[in-house]
Amino acid sequence: MVPGLNTLGAAEIARRIAAGETSAEAVMEACIARITERDLEIGAFIEFDADRALASARAADRSETAGPLHGVPFAIKDIIDTVDFATGWGSPIYEGHQPPRNASCVEQFQRAGAIAVGKTVTTEFAYFHPGVTANPHNRDHTPGGSSSGSAASVADRMVPLAFGSQTAASLIRPAAYCGVLGYKASHGAFDLQGVMGLAPSLDTLGLLAREVEDLVLARSVLCGRSDRVPPDFDETPPRIALMRGPHWWDGSIEMRDVCQRALDHFAARSADVGELTHPEVFDRLTEHQATVMAFEAARSRIFEYSRYRDRISPQFCDLVETGLAVTRDMYLNALAERSRAMRQLETLFLDVDVILAPSAPGEAPEGLSATGDPLYSRGWTLLQVPCVSIPAGRGPKGLPLSVQAVGPLGNDDRLLAAVAWMHRQLREFI
């Protein structure tokens, strides 16, 4: 076993394997060693198969063909169907359920040469009722949710890359709390076949990683080979505007401070920075997101609510009952307000490349019985825009703080290019 290989990013792993500097087997051994050493404490994986992963890595080393993720270990949130692992949706109802096929995203990764290590802990049905995972930075604190295990496994260097999903704040929040990159794609950007649906107007697939180039690489695999090279901001730094948003004063002082400091830092690195006041229609987006989510979840999970109410958490029961009480007019009104806000946001992006916003209210809260407040993502998720949480230092308790970069709908390539620039600057500043 070569120590340290588990700390490399996905693109770097693929490069070294292609150059013959290391092998898929050696990388996998390092990841397995890390998981074996740490996961009893962290609880990132609900299912993990070292033997199969190692066998796949050895097969990859013998293989003549090599995709862009050749030999790269990855982890999969347990709301995503896999033929090689059970898929339990974080619910006792489906514990041990074996799907007959892989979700498209899993198959796309495997076709590109990536190797699935296991399934990561999700909250129940990707909502709020937590699983067992602890924050790798401090095990008394939540890793955030619902993509809890995926964020923790990447943060703890068990794997370089993991699938997550977001309907409210399920990628951005755990990424922020665990101090890794969390990328929520534009709604509809990636195929969701085989990914459990919760609220289809909001559900989005995404990724946790430690390197921006890994997000770019993973995205190109999920899109099919991309026709364009993402634009590069090396010569002209991105135009970045801080939008404090309607919940600015509801978060912690360190949340506000990290946003302002990051903005100043970008300005010092010659970015064109400024502030944007949020449009008035944004004031109630959080509420509208909750309305849409409850209405749609009450329909998507009606089977479990009808048949297995005693095996559903009280939180989830509440969500369905709230949703059943939402009238159709309330739902349609929330969607109409969403459309209005989307149009206004589109015009704001004429003058800026990235909106900078809080990722989460602050450091990860203490306790594993809840996953923290989704307040800073609900609105953006409703607006369907691509978002990335970028680590930006530590708070008073020594836990990660982050900022959120938001881009225009459908232009994820450009957002990721801007995030690459931002991430480089923030690394120095940390």
Added chain:
Amino acid sequence: MVPGLNTLGAAEIARRIAAGETSAEAVMEACIARITERDLEIGAFIEFDADRALASARAADRSETAGPLHGVPFAIKDIIDTVDFATGWGSPIYEGHQPPRNASCVEQFQRAGAIAVGKTVTTEFAYFHPGVTANPHNRDHTPGGSSSGSAASVADRMVPLAFGSQTAASLIRPAAYCGVLGYKASHGAFDLQGVMGLAPSLDTLGLLAREVEDLVLARSVLCGRSDRVPPDFDETPPRIALMRGPHWWDGSIEMRDVCQRALDHFAARSADVGELTHPEVFDRLTEHQATVMAFEAARSRIFEYSRYRDRISPQFCDLVETGLAVTRDMYLNALAERSRAMRQLETLFLDVDVILAPSAPGEAPEGLSATGDPLYSRGWTLLQVPCVSIPAGRGPKGLPLSVQAVGPLGNDDRLLAAVAWMHRQLREFI
């Protein structure tokens, strides 16, 4: 067994059971008798469980609670997950596969008191490779597809109501060929959890029925209890405009004739009728739909294509390979053209309630090795608008002809109200 009960509509069955004029058991017996008598010839059902359906009907008769579909038999296209029946997606790969839950639409129907009779034949993965179903009006002719068994079972009076779905022309075309009502909802109107995805930008759940009030009733169950009563066109008939569309001259003479005759008939019944020229951007919608469908299907079915290529039909293989060859720019361009066309269509609906258009090129073609041409639905499906195929007489071979009513996106209630008026007029005229 009371003869004739199998010919009643869903709403009428629910009314009679509620009034104590008949029982769920008697209705179910009539449907089962019809299926037993006819389905060896028609092949509408891939799975059918008379004992369970009868037991459920008897339980419904003993039950104290009664939903809006209490005691109503229905059938389910076999791309929709069911706990009581296997779900095979029309593919040998998934033959006999047993899902652990019901799709939301099935559960919503059952919560409303409806009783599932069985699963109906679909083409492979709801695309073009046909199943065994024959057209009940002439067994040498196709019933259309992909919702082949659902359309045939309703047309042949085996059930009053059946679920279908549409990605290209899979509801409208079989409805037209079998001479029943086919309703494709607005995209996103109904929850798709547990419904196989083919091309998510296009996939839409819908229903086959013989009565418009049954579509209204089923829709209210799927939406959750509706807050509004659909508007009624009894006093002021709808404003109806014929749009010949880019493929007018590609269809049969009887297709053109039935559209013109229907329009004249509506005019004679005091409807405000006219003609609309299709916007220029409509000229290539069929092509754009094919691009979007292939691109997305190549992603949603990548697992089957990668792992089971020898068990996939040549047609479906072609679809995936075509989709893999579609560049991202071609795909995004097709979506952009779709958006442009949607905006233009929205303004057309300021002056009319319904656009009248062909449903299919003419009568059902002879032979069971193909399901006919999707030409007259691809464009409307791409535009995500609600559509209803309405029977409108017979062609030279004695097979059904139909017309298609198209409404504005999201306003399915108003479209169905207009369709109720149109259906009444066409019944007299037939």
